[in-house]
Each structure stands twice: as structure tokens, then as C-alpha cells.
Amino acid sequence: MWKFIIRRIIIMFPQLVLLSVIVFILAQMMPGDALTGMALDPDMDPAQLEAMREDLGLNDPWYIQYFSWLGGVLQGDFGQSVAHALPVSDLIWVRLVNTFWLSLMSLFFVYILALPLGLISGRWNDTIADRIITGYTYIGFAAPLFIFALIMLFVFGFQLGWFPTGGSVEANTGGGLAYFWSKVYHLILPSLSLALIGTVTTVQYLRSEVIETKQKEFILTARAKGVPEQKVYTGHVFRNSLLPIAAVFGYEIAALISGSVFVERIFSYPGMGQLFLESIQIRDFSVVTALVLLFGVAAIIGALLSDIILSIVDPRIRIK
């Protein structure tokens, strides 16, 4: 088991290095840099600007910039954000916390929705209820998140006015419980938007798994033994159907983080996704590279987590 995990972690490193090199080269190819905006200020002395570029190392070829950046990263220093005049790590930390809560809340909704829906539609497949649920999953598959989230915002934020339309917390709550509730309140609509779309995969998985499992021989045996129908499902079918769900858990996390780019933008929620878009627009590359790396790490760790869970629940995976 440990051997397996360690092997996976070792494979992670070349993946990350490759990712960072690609990000770096792409960033280099983009027109403009963090100082382009300033250069348009007629008051800015070109000599001073050139000095700043030299200072920031923007004139060096990409591989020199890359290695000096890598050296910093290994010491936990992601550089300085030009636009925010803050160390990148400080800047990202604030946003990371926000995105973490958003993802956590979404995850919560994903499973709170997926479990009953998947089980119902699997247990009573081809009934009206199942048709409605599968209908919903097809719509969920087809609906782009950025359209769906906009509709949610419009209906529940503006038309009905049930939820705030932007931000992560009310101003001046005074801290304490009020602050916490305000945070949760602001999270509900964006995370629900994410979850309603994100959950459909899991519902489908669960449904087909339940359908498959309930025809297995051990279930027949259970029924033959006279186990009550309810117990057949809770005790046997449900547990066995959960295996693949547990396995996609890690991927789910990665998907949620990338999905948050849209949702954060639409709900003006100051998380990493919004920071990412903003930094690309103003060419704040130190932030962009750090974020891409972070998204990459999240995806890789998510995959790792899935593999580990899978190997725990299904020992066959561990065999090479």
C-alpha cells in the first residue's frame, strides 16, 4: 500500500515540473507584461520603466526567469504580485480560503443531492421518478455552468431577492456568529449552482451502479434468505454501489476547483478563480503561474486521492 502511494507521489513531481515549464513558456508568449499598463502612462519615464523591468528580471530569457522562479518556489517564495504589491503567497492565501469554503460547500451539496437521487432512480429504475431524475441529469450534462449560474443569479438573486448577488461576506458584521452566517449565506447560491450541475455525473454513476448491483447473485441470495427489501438496499446494494462513488471523489474536487473559475466570476466571489482571470487580463504572471501550478497540484492530488481510495476499497487495483 505505502509503496503504491509513494510511487504515485514520485510520479507527481515530473508532472508538476512539466506543467510549470509549459505555463512559463505560454506566459512568455503572451503579449505584454505586468508593466505594459504602466507604460501607457505618459508620466512614466521610459528609463525608469526599463529599470523596473530589469529589476523584475522581465528582460531575461524565459529559462533564466524559470530557474530563478523555481529556486524561489522551492523555498516557498512565489514572487511578488506587481498589480497588488503583495507577495503572491499572501495574496493567494486569502483567496484560497474563500475558494476552499466554496468547494467544501459545493461538495456537501453534490453528495447531499447525489445520494438520494441516485439511489431512488437506481432502485426504482424506469419509473416516473427515475425518468424525472435522469431527465434532470441529461439537462445538467447539457447546460453549460456559466449559463446556468447566470440564471440562478438572476432568478434567486435579483428576481426573488433571496440571496446576496455578490461578494463573500457582508460588510461590518462585527465578527463572531453573524460573520459566520453571513459567509454561509453568501456561499449558498454559488455553491448550489456548482453542485446542481456538478452532481449529475455522480447521480448517473450511482444509478447505474445500483441497477447493476441489485441484479447480482449475492443480492438474490439475500432476498432468498428473506432479508427485508429495505435492508437489502441499505445493507447490501448501497454499500457496494458506493465504491465507484468514493473513487471519483478526488476527481470531483479537482473539477469543482476548475468550475469555480466561472462561478466566482459570475457571483463576484473573490476566490482563486476570479484572481486567475483578473491576473491574466493584467498580465500579472507571477500570480498566474502560481495559480496554474496550484490548480495542477489540486488536480494531481485529486487523482492521487481517488487512486488511493480505490485501492483501499478494491485491493485488486494495487496489483500492478
Add this chain to the structure above:
Amino acid sequence: MKKFVRRSVVTASMVSMLALAACADEATESEDEGDDGGEETAEEGDDEDDDSEEADDEDDIEVDEDVQSDEVVDLEDFDQIKDEGGDEILDDGSMNVAIVSDSPFEGILNWNFYFGTHDSQILSWFDEPLLQWDEDFVYNQEGAATYEVSEDNLTYTFEINEDVNWHDGEPVTAEDWQFAYEVIADPDYTGMRYGEDIMNVEGVVEYHEGEADEISGIEVIDDKTMEITFLEANPSIVTGGIWNYPLAKHIFEDIPIDEMEESDEVRQNPIGFGPYEVEDIVPGESVALSRNDDYWRGTPGLEEVTLQIVDPNVVANSLRSGDIDYATSFPADQYVDHMDADNLDFLATTDRAYTYIGFKLGEWDADAGENVMDDDAKMADVELRQAMGHAVDDEAIGENFYDGLRWDGTTLIPPSHPEFHDEDNPGLEYDVERANQLLDEAGYEDVTGDGFREDPEGEELVISFASMEGGDTAEPVAQYYIQSWEQVGLNVELLDGRLHEFNAFYDMVEEDEESIDVYQAAWTVGIDPDPGSLYGRTSPSNYSRYVSEENDEILAEGLSEEAFDVEYRQEVYNEWQEYMAENVPVFPTVYRAQVDAMNERVTNTSIGDGTGVYLYEIGVTEEEPVTE
């Protein structure tokens, strides 16, 4: 251009960012703007179909009126001040203010370090400059400090009002002011304020280079009195040439200068001496403010103010639903859709900006630090440039694409500077006949009979036109220009057949990319009328790269001793506006309005400069926001 910060308005120091004003304000949201302005894109297709060879029928390029909303508004329909005298302002009123932006604010909440426009909007609520200026952007005696000028115009003596105190009760002193200069001039200073204006103070450069322990040109006379001596007397000093944002020495003294910008005293617990005090900051999102009872002008009109970032796509709805009471810089392209909202009032004024079309006439010589013209440039022929200016109908563009909130631009000093904008100068008027005549005379004739003119040597003439993407109007406007030029027989093509993203566009324009002959861009101008930083010989921002001795002379005149006489300076700048209209290195296309939107209950407020209404007066007349 002297940089300055106006109350609740864009700051000049970001002339840069503002260059994106042409588009960037829209460009950054292009992805989800589709729902509010789709009508403009509709006619683009129609026009392209009309793109026929014999484009001699003038109607071809007229924009289809019927696809457009018919509403055309005029700046004159707007008030600049709102103060319903009869209504009583509530003592304990509170207000939600939107900072319209699609990204969080940077949170550098100190005038001496900030650079974002959103930060400046926040700053103006709790801190202010010591000097106030009038509608012509000249410092007057209405601010927290008054000033006197010496005979030789070099020494300024300032007197800070006795009642001006920081929020913590400490008085704002001359030493605080001196301290601000010292911090900015320090080599460790991390902000962007160390520029020409600061360097024009005697001894600043020496201090910056470590040759002096103090700035010789700044003398603290007593707690509230200070004297600044400048190196060079010019009229620009009183239109933004004085750094007048003190830095609280008793707080910042102990912080190393290179750490100030990141410190909590700037980011979390900022201090000022403005009408409101900062209570709470949610980084990037909102700022809660409360009344400063000790404010020197009097008691501020509101008990609490909440500033929050609101996305430009939702701000109109937030205003209508009453969630937001006040939004400065309301997206002008949404105005027509919301002008009839029952619970909203709008104020507007001329923005200090213009969109223009420029001709590439040379290149920037970085070694010599000056612009060099190329006599062989494709656009070197002045008649060709004039003809292109006469061929476009800017008024139609303003009405059809911007509902009248942009309008025909005539000269390169916009009407936001009423003192220096020459109203009698019509610029290059829309006159297709004149354009054709100019081209005929200059020898641009259609030799091959393909509908397009060839150059005087009979060679094929293809002009490439670069323009920025942004919003729904960028594409149709660019196509409109191309068709207008086709009307007079000029073959103009969009560079690479498409619009360019903001950064990419300015990269190419700055680098004098050879493939660009003509480009469309925009400037937001500072409060000082001197155009030298945009059109001077040594200005890298002079993107057309046009230089001439006569231009140098006029610009120098505008900053000379004689120019202290306003009438003389007006003459000089009228001459310059005329000169630029004749030589057309660039020509202005449209001026624009700036709109503030507010709930009906908000009163005692204004937009623009020198209105005599101050921010502390703003108040509300009803407990709750009026909803529709």
C-alpha cells in the same frame, strides 16, 4: 499631464489604465455582456453585405436606425448637481455605495501608495487632498490648506487649517506633509509617485540619490505651515503639480519605507482625515465606514456608509432593487436601458477623455529618447490624413453606438477642460466631398478602376487599421470606419483581419509595429491641459511619432513664464489645437460622458470638479432606499 485624484473619480496617475478606456472597461467583460447590448452587433452583418465595390451610395454606410434603440440622449439633459433643498437629510442615514468593477479592489488604501482606480474611490471617502481645485482644475483656497505664491512663482507657502485632524485625533501637521515627500523621494519607496512633479521640488533628486539628508526645498515653518520651493516655475504647478497628501508621521514613522505598502496601516487599518472613518475591511470586497464627527468642514451627512465592489453587469439591477444607493462611473452603455427606472436619478458630466484615430508616422528612438519621423511612411501625406478625418461621421457613431453618451470630438483638448478647449474649432468635419477633393488634389486616383484609389505613384494603396476589441461595439465601430474610408475610395483593411486584445494592441502600437498604418485608441487626460506628455518630441506615449519644430515651440510656450497669464495660455493652446487639426498626426473621434447613478433618496451630491458640493454633504432623505 499632471496627475491628480478627483473625488470619487478616476485618478490621473493611471492615465495608462485609462488608455484602455476606449475599450478596456468593456473589454474585461466581453464574455458575459452579450445580454445587454446585443442590438448593436446586429447591424454589423447588414453593413458587411453592403460592402460593395461601387460604394458610392452614401446610405450604404448609414447605420440601420431601426435596429437601434431610438433613444439618443444628450449630455445637456443631465444635471451635474443634485440637491433637493426642501427635503430634510436624516441624521442617522446610511447608504450602500457600489464601486463598479469586475474584480476585487487591490486594497492599497493610502494616497501615497495606491495605484488602482477602485482604491482611489474608496480613499476619497475617508481621506482627501489638502488642496481643493476649481472647475478649471486650478487649486483654490477652499481646501484643508490654503496657499500663497511668491513673486517669482517658485515658492509656495501653505497653511493647514487648524481644525484638520487625523481620525485618531492627532492634528494633521506640516511635518506629515513633509514626511510624505520624504517617503516618496526615498530610494526604498515602492509606489509609483516618484515622477517629474516630485522631482521639480528643490532638493528632491539629491535626497533620492542619497546626497542630502533632507529635502532642501521643503521647509516646515510651524506645526501648520510649510513652504515648498520649486526648481522650475510653470503654470502646471497649480494644476496638480503639488503632492498634497500628507502621510501620518506618528503612525508610519516606525515602519521601514519598503514595508509600508504591505503594512496593516495601509491595508487593514488605514487612516485619513476625510469625512468618514474606516470601521471594517473585507479585503477586495467591501469597506464599512462611519461618520467622522471631528471632520473639519462640518458634520458629515451620513452615519454609516458601506462601499462594496459590484460587477458592472449587475450594478443596474442592484440599483433598481435598492440594494445599492449610489454608483459612480455607472456603465454608460447601459444607461438607455435604465434611464426610465422610477427610483433612480442620474448625474453626468464630460469625462476627461477622448477616443482618437492615429497615424503611424515614424518610430521611437529609444537611444536618443525621442520620436523620429519617417518621411516615407505610408501616411506621411498630410492631405491623405485630412481626407481620412473628413470621411468619418463621428456624430453618427456617437448616436448610433453610444446612444449620444459619446459625441463628435473636435480637438485634442476635450471639453472637460472648458478653459482651454477651443469651442470654435470644428476639427475635421464630416465632409465626404472635401475628403474626395483633398485626395484628388494630392494625386490619389483610381488608376486601375477597381474602385480604390492608388497612391500618387500609381502603386496600389492598402492601409492597415488596428483597433482594440472590447464590448459589443468595438467590431461594428471599426467596420464603420473602414466603410467610411472605402466611401472615399481608400482601401483600408483591419490588421490581421480582426480586432486585437488590449495588451496585444498596445504592445504593437508602442513597438511601432510596421504593419500598423492607422490605429484607434483613447486617452484619459490629466487635469493639467499641457499635451506635451502625449504629443511631445520626447514622449514615448506620442504613438503617432509626429514631431515638428513648430509643435515643440507651441508646447514650450504653453509652459513658459508668460503662460501664467491664463489668456495667453488659452491662445497658445488654441493655436496648438488648430495646428494639430491641420497636421492631423491623430484626430479625435468621440468625447464621452461619465454617468453617476443613485437612488432617489440620495441628495446633496455632484459629479465632476469644482461644483462646490463636497462629499461630506451627501445624505439621504428617507430611511429605506426607494424601490421600483
